[in-house]
Amino acid sequence: xSARKRFAxxxxxxxxxxxxxCGVGLLxxxxxxxxxxxxxxxxxxxxIVWILLGxxxxxxxxFMGGGLIEEWAPHLFLAAVAILLFVLLAGKIRGGAQRWLxxxxxxxxxSEFAKIALVLALARYFSGRYTYEGIGFRDLLPALGxxxxxxxxxxxxxxxxxxxxFLIILAAMMMIACLRLRVFLLVGAAGAxxxxxxxxxxxxxxxxxxxxxLDPGRDPLGAGYHVIxxxxxxxxxxxxxxxxxxxxxxxxxxxxEQHTDFAFAIFSEEWGxxxxxVLLLLxxxxxYRMFYLASQSQDRFASFACGGIASYFLAHIVINIxxxxxxxxxxxxxxxxxxxxxxxxxxxxxxxxxxxxxSRTRFTFQPGE
Amino acid sequence: MKERIRKREQDPWxxxxxxxxxxxxLALFFLLLGxxxxxxxxxxxxxxxxxxNNRIRIRVVRAPRGVILDRRGRPVAETQASFDLIVTPVDxxxxxxxxQLLSEVLELDAGEIREKIIRGQDANPxxxxxxxxxxRFEQLSVIEFNREALxxxxxxxxxxxxxxxxxxxxxxxxxxxxxxxxxxxxxxGRRLLLGDIVGKYGLEKARxxxxxxxxxxxxxxxxxxxxxxxxxxxxxxxxxxxVQTTIDADIQKVAYEAMExxxxxxxxxxxKTGDILAFVSMPAFNPNSFSQGxxxxxxxxxxxxxxxxxxxxxxxxxxxxxxxxxxxxALTALEMGVQNPNARVLCEGSFTLGNRTFRCWxxxxxxMVDMYKAxxxxxxxxxxxxxxxxxxxxxxxxxxxxxxxxxxGVELPGEKSGLIPDTYWKQEVMKGRWYSYESVLLGIGxxxxxxxxxxxxxxxxxxxxxxxxxxxxxxxRVVHGDGTAQDLPPVVERDLSWNPANVAxxxxxxxxxVNDYGTGGAARLPGVEVxxxxxxxxxxxxxxxxxxxxxxxxxxRDHAWFVGFAPVPDPEICVVVMVEHGGHGGSAxxxxxxxxxxxxxxxxxxxxxxxxx
Numbered sequence: 001x002s003a004r005k006r007f008a009x010x011x012x013x014x015x016x017x018x019x020x021x022c023g024v025g026l027l028x029x030x031x032x033x034x035x036x037x038x039x040x041x042x043x044x045x046x047x048i049v050w051i052l053l054g055x056x057x058x059x060x061x062x063f064m065g066g067g068l069i070e071e072w073a074p075h076l077f078l079a080a081v082a083i084l085l086f087v088l089l090a091g092k093i094r095g096g097a098q099r100w101l102x103x104x105x106x107x108x109x110x111s112e113f114a115k116i117a118l119v120l121a122l123a124r125y126f127s128g129r130y131t132y133e134g135i136g137f138r139d140l141l142p143a144l145g146x147x148x149x150x151x152x153x154x155x156x157x158x159x160x161x162x163x164x165x166f167l168i169i170l171a172a173m174m175m176i177a178c179l180r181l182r183v184f185l186l187v188g189a190a191g192a193x194x195x196x197x198x199x200x201x202x203x204x205x206x207x208x209x210x211x212x213x214l215d216p217g218r219d220p221l222g223a224g225y226h227v228i229x230x231x232x233x234x235x236x237x238x239x240x241x242x243x244x245x246x247x248x249x250x251x252x253x254x255x256x257e258q259h260t261d262f263a264f265a266i267f268s269e270e271w272g273x274x275x276x277x278v279l280l281l282l283x284x285x286x287x288y289r290m291f292y293l294a295s296q297s298q299d300r301f302a303s304f305a306c307g308g309i310a311s312y313f314l315a316h317i318v319i320n321i322x323x324x325x326x327x328x329x330x331x332x333x334x335x336x337x338x339x340x341x342x343x344x345x346x347x348x349x350x351x352x353x354x355x356x357x358x359s360r361t362r363f364t365f366q367p368g369e
Numbered sequence: 370m371k372e373r374i375r376k377r378e379q380d381p382w383x384x385x386x387x388x389x390x391x392x393x394x395l396a397l398f399f400l401l402l403g404x405x406x407x408x409x410x411x412x413x414x415x416x417x418x419x420x421x422n423n424r425i426r427i428r429v430v431r432a433p434r435g436v437i438l439d440r441r442g443r444p445v446a447e448t449q450a451s452f453d454l455i456v457t458p459v460d461x462x463x464x465x466x467x468x469q470l471l472s473e474v475l476e477l478d479a480g481e482i483r484e485k486i487i488r489g490q491d492a493n494p495x496x497x498x499x500x501x502x503x504x505r506f507e508q509l510s511v512i513e514f515n516r517e518a519l520x521x522x523x524x525x526x527x528x529x530x531x532x533x534x535x536x537x538x539x540x541x542x543x544x545x546x547x548x549x550x551x552x553x554x555x556x557x558g559r560r561l562l563l564g565d566i567v568g569k570y571g572l573e574k575a576r577x578x579x580x581x582x583x584x585x586x587x588x589x590x591x592x593x594x595x596x597x598x599x600x601x602x603x604x605x606x607x608x609x610x611x612v613q614t615t616i617d618a619d620i621q622k623v624a625y626e627a628m629e630x631x632x633x634x635x636x637x638x639x640x641k642t643g644d645i646l647a648f649v650s651m652p653a654f655n656p657n658s659f660s661q662g663x664x665x666x667x668x669x670x671x672x673x674x675x676x677x678x679x680x681x682x683x684x685x686x687x688x689x690x691x692x693x694x695x696x697x698x699a700l701t702a703l704e705m706g707v708q709n710p711n712a713r714v715l716c717e718g719s720f721t722l723g724n725r726t727f728r729c730w731x732x733x734x735x736x737m738v739d740m741y742k743a744x745x746x747x748x749x750x751x752x753x754x755x756x757x758x759x760x761x762x763x764x765x766x767x768x769x770x771x772x773x774x775x776x777x778g779v780e781l782p783g784e785k786s787g788l789i790p791d792t793y794w795k796q797e798v799m800k801g802r803w804y805s806y807e808s809v810l811l812g813i814g815x816x817x818x819x820x821x822x823x824x825x826x827x828x829x830x831x832x833x834x835x836x837x838x839x840x841x842x843x844x845x846r847v848v849h850g851d852g853t854a855q856d857l858p859p860v861v862e863r864d865l866s867w868n869p870a871n872v873a874x875x876x877x878x879x880x881x882x883v884n885d886y887g888t889g890g891a892a893r894l895p896g897v898e899v900x901x902x903x904x905x906x907x908x909x910x911x912x913x914x915x916x917x918x919x920x921x922x923x924x925x926r927d928h929a930w931f932v933g934f935a936p937v938p939d940p941e942i943c944v945v946v947m948v949e950h951g952g953h954g955g956s957a958x959x960x961x962x963x964x965x966x967x968x969x970x971x972x973x974x975x976x977x978x979x980x981x982x
Contacts, residue, residue: 132382176386228425228588228601235408235416269420273409277402284398291391295384303383311390318397325404 010062011293011356017286018058018352021337022051024267024279029340031245032259032266043259043340050342054349061353069354070301073120077146080117083110084153109343111154111162116351118166119173119308121146126177127300135174137183143170144187161331165315172311176294176304226262231326233265241272259340261332264324279338283317293359302358309351424590425601426457427496429562432582433528435609437542437572439618440644440845444533446542446573451503451529451661454512458490458498460521460591467519474511475501485564492563499564502661503529523596530566530573530660534618536653537625540681541616541645541781541843543571544659569659571681572614572843575780579847582609613846615644623968624649627961632676633928633948634683634822637965640830640934640943642859643839645779647965652678676949684784687819688947690773691904691954692747692888693930694814696832696875698755699740701767703871707758710740710874716750722809727753730905744878745887747903749813756812757805764811765791770865772827772838773820778862779841787820815907826945829901829932832879833940835872836865876900880937883959891959892933897970900940901933901962903954926950931958935966942969 026047033043087110122143129139147170155163174184233247247269259266268276287310294306313336320335322328334344408416419425437446454475461467464483472479482500489498500522504512509524530545532538548567561567562584568577585606590599624635624647637647654671658664671678680686702708718734720727729735729749735742743751756764769775774789788794790811792803810816823841831838840860847855879900882889888903906928929951934940944962951957 172390175390176383178382178386231408232416232420232425234405235412236420237409238413238417239410268405268409273405276405276409280398280402280405284395287394288391291387291394295387300383303387307383307387307390314390314394314397318394318401321401322404325401325408327400327404 010059011289011359013289014286014293014352014356015058017282017289018337018349019055021282021286022054024282025263025338025340026051027244028263028267028338029259031247031270032263033340046342047340047345050345054345057346058349058353058356061350062356064357066357066360069120069305069357070124073117073124077117077121080110080114081149081153084114084150088153088156111150111157111159112343112347113350114150114154115162115165115169115312116309116347116354118147118150118169119312119351120305120354122170122173123301123304123308126173126304130177130300132178135177135183137186140174140183140187143174159332161319161333164331165312165319165333168315169308169312172315173304173308176307226330227326230262230265230324233262233269234325237269237272237276239273241268241270241275244270246270261320261330261334261339262324263339264321264335267338268324280321283336287314287317290355293355297359299358305358306355309355312351313348419590424592424598425495426460426589426591426597427493428455428457428525428587428589428597429497429564430585430587430603430606431527431565432584432606433608434530434545434566434582435580435850436611437580438611438613439616439621440614440646441617442613443618445538445614445616445618446530446532448528449531451527452509453499453525453527454501454504454522455497455499455525456486456489456522457495457591458486458521459494461486462520467522470515470518471500471522474508475504477501489563496562497525499527502527530657532656532660534622535657536655537618537621537649538616539571539653539656539678540650540683541571541614541621541648542656543573543575543781544569544656545573546659547662566660571781572612574782576612576844576847579610579849580612582850583607607850610850611848612844613848614843615639615642615646615845616648616843617646617969617972619972620647620965620968621649623647624961624965625651625653627964628946628948631948631951631957632682633946633951633958634681634686635944635946635961635965636683636823636826637942637944637969638826638830638841640833640839640940641837643830643842643862644845644859645841645843646942646969648683648843650680650682652676654678681781681783682822682947682949684777684779684781684821684823686947686949687785687787687821688928688930688949689816689818689906690814690820690825691906691928691930692749692752692813693825693902693904693932693954694768694773694818695744695747695752695812696879696902697768697771697773697828698752698759698764698812699744699878700832700867700871700875701759701764702740702755703874704767704868705759705763708740708755713737713739714743714748714751714754716748718750720750720753720809722753722757722806725806727809740874741878741881744875744902745881745885747882747888752812753809754812756808756810759808761803761808761811762791762793765789768828770838770863771831772862773824774818775824777823777827777841778860779823780843784823785821787824788817789820790817814904822945822947825930825932825947826943829934829945830940830943831865832872832875833934833943835869836867837861838863838865876937879933883933888955889931889933889959891955892931892963892966894935894963894966894970897935897966898937899933899935899963899966900937901931901944901959903959904930904932905952905954906930923950926952929954929957931955931962933959933962933966935970942966 029047030044125143125146126135129135147166151163151166154166247266267279290306290310290313294303294310297303297306316333316336319328319331319333323330334341336344336348433448436444439445468479468482471477471482485498485500504524512519512524532542545566546569548561548565552567553561553563565584568574568580573580583606585604587603588601589597590601592598620637624637628635628649628651632651634651635647635649636645638645652674658667703710716729716735716738718729718732727749730747735746735748738746738748738751742748768789774787776784776786790807795801795803807816811818827838827841840862842857842859844857846857879902880898881887882902883892883899889901892899892901929948931954932945934943944965946958946961948957
């Protein structure tokens with residue numbers, strides 16, 4: 001295959017939007033980390049390496065042959081579950097929460113990768129069961145099972161935020177796969193009924209976590225304080241912002257996790273409402289393009305997988321920005337491409353690579369292999 | 370690839386459902402835009418002002434520690450109000466001038482205060498930290514007077530730990546102090562903050578997780594001088610759990626007073642439940658000194674004291690058991706059928722094995738002694754011969770079963786096990802073979818053997834119950850802040866299958882020690898039959914001569930033991946006393962046991978029925 005043909009496979013709108021977002025993120029990581037004491041390589045340079053690695057992975061996945069992803073979906077899922085289990089057990093032995101898997105030179109957060117694995121597994125499952133009449137209750141149970149396994153493993157870490165994203169992925173994909181409305185409502189009602197039951201199973205500290213989760217004011221020393229400071233950072237940016245590198249909340253180290261989960265606070269303090277609108281439009285364009293590709297695909301698996309990936313991005317973007325603005329409890333969900341973080345960057349690039357790869361099915365009529 | 374039916378066409382239905390998701394996404398984006406508009410355009414002025422002044426501060430409100438009660442519900446550890454000096458690092462302006470003023474007022478080292486502020490700054494510059502606790506009135510006045518010169522500093526009322534009975538409870542309750550670096554690092558999951566008070570020793574440490582409670586906090590807006598202007602939010606702290614102990618403060622007091630000016634330990638236990646009724650280690654210290662940070666010279670004096678006040682001698686000190694071990698040789702002999710209790714041995718004041726001579730404490734000898742008389746009179750020669758007869762491994766296994774030389778499982782930190790030598794130990798640890806003289810020495814509890822007083826108590830409690838070994842229990846109930854109570858029932862550690870007739874015989878001989886002109890006459894109580902055994906743990910042997918221990922210099926005087934129980938037919942209290950360098954058990958230790966038991970039975974009479982809560 002010639003190079004021209006190869007590059008024709010890259011979805012250029014997605015690629016260019018991602019490069020733009022990475023650029024914004026990189027500038028922001030510089031602003032957010034320049035005041036932090038950081039031993040070793042500055043996080044700014046590390047982020048450059050992550051972006052380059054991510055772009056490489058993205059292109060590699062774009063060039064990969066069709067069909068492979070679908071074939072590997074179940075294996076990927078099993079591998080992700082195994083790693084989550086390992087992390088959980090290793091954490092139990094060491095005592096305390098364990099979300100990271102140390103690979104020596106860097107740490108990875110397996111729950112990030114598990115999101116992709118879940119999307120692919122669900123896409124594979126739903127594409128096999130899809131009918132025009134919609135999916136009934138009996139066909140739904142296995143999908144619930146597929147989601148609950150990683151959900152529980154991550155919830156036990158305990159990382160309720162990420163676990164929640166799994167449920168959002170499931171809900172979005174159920175919708176795309178056309179769950180009958182009756183079943184959709186039934187499952188929703190059952191889920192709502194389970195919540196109080198869950199309360200009695202939870203340990204004391206987990207209850208505290210959830211209460212703080214619902215009402216940050218309960219924990220004025222930690223999360224509650226962060227929300228107030230974060231709102232001050234965003235609001236004090238005004239219409240045009242304080243100017244790049246002129247943010248005060250960030251440079252005074254007011255904000256927790258200011259280069260990761262609260263990166264958007266730094267950005268909007270320095271770039272103001274105008275900058276925030278531009279960033280939101282970039283994100284909106286990306287998500288729209290992703291949903292568009294999902295809807296155009298001629299292959300069920302590709303449609304479901306792309307739709308799932310798009311929903312997962314949408315959830316991350318909305319939850320993170322809502323959290324920074326004080327509209328949502330503080331959970332550890334990063335803003336794609338803008339927050340610092342290797343696991344998150346790689347996961348996002350892999351997802352988009354898969355999306356770009358699968359979206360080719362909208363052009364080619366592939367005979368059954 | 371698997372054969373699968375695919376619908377090779379765009380699916381308009383899927384596309385339309387995806388458009389619904391797109392619509393949801395668009396709505397959410399508009400919601401975010403609206404929120405950003407609200408914060409950045411509408412609320413801009415207000416938030417901008419807040420950001421320019423950075424006026425929000427966090428004041429930690431520390432949780433009061435839970436109360437500790439004695440078995441009758443009287444508080445033995447409680448909290449009192451304390452005026453503490455706190456500082457918010459970010460508001461500190463001219464640090465060196467402030468430090469100079471403060472170090473004069475607080476009598477603290479300026480460098481120490483600076484160190485604290487810097488550590489707080491690194492943790493979170495907007496969160497208050499405690500600089501000094503429990504300020505005196507004149508210190509408060511000086512600080513209030515110099516308010517303007519001390520931006521960032523303020524006085525806050527906090528709870529401090531207080532022990533109304535002071536040193537009497539030093540080793541049982543332990544003490545508290547500021548969490549160390551290591552404790553902070555290990556306590557991340559428990560939300561331990563810089564300057565939090567944690568249990569450092571004794572029950573305070575063992576039960577720290579329930580006693581500590583959960584910190585609360587206030588977010589306040591401050592003015593330019595760092596003074597509180599407006600409360601933003603507040604969460605009250607949650608007090609720690611109430612812990613009910615098994616200790617009886619009255620008995621504890623008597624035990625403490627009986628041991629005054631002595632070094633050693635007294636432990637009283639209910640043999641049936643394992644409830645510790647009193648636990649004193651001497652010399653003691655004042656745990657109140659630690660609550661607000663102990664002064665350096667006071668700490669140095671405690672550490673330098675040769676009688677080791679910081680050590681709990683009841684479970685961290687190990688001593689040769691001396692003659693207190695004799696009943697276990699007798700019991701082993703009976704259980705194994707090695708010696709008839711009526712068989713008599715001639716004591717002429719010494720025993721010779723090869724070219725070594727072992728003396729009896731009675732120079733003239735006891736004459737013909739049987740097992741009963743040998744224990745009552747504590748005849749050494751009888752037990753030299755018996756020790757030689759017994760298989761050391763069988764003896765060790767019975768002693769360990771009873772609780773000697775093993776951990777009792779008490780929940781106080783730092784318990785030691787001691788050692789019961791056997792042939793395996795000799796071979797593996799000492800790399801040597803077992804010599805018969807070792808068996809001879811073991812007959813009178815000397816040689817390599819060493820045990821803790823708590824282990825000794827546990828073993829006599831086993832004789833008292835006839836073979837049921839209870840785990841010593843210090844906490845009977847924990848009542849959490851939300852009112853839920855947790856009862857901690859007695860725990861049976863081991864059930865030994867001793868022949869009841871043999872144990873009854875041993876109990877009878879122990880009653881004889883006290884009541885039949887034996888060595889323990891000083892423990893006799895009117896109206897209650899006390900049984901027990903004296904012991905004298907040799908430190909040095911003085912060749913050739915018999916010197917009264919009391920005539921030796923303190924450091925090489927013998928340790929004195931007495932361990933006993935009452936009433937003999939159905940024991941309900943078991944007491945061990947160990948007086949370091951006290952001389953003879955009969956004269957130094959037995960009267961203390963008597964005093965403790967007397968108080969126990971007096972209390973029981975006062976209460977009419979039952980001795981406890």
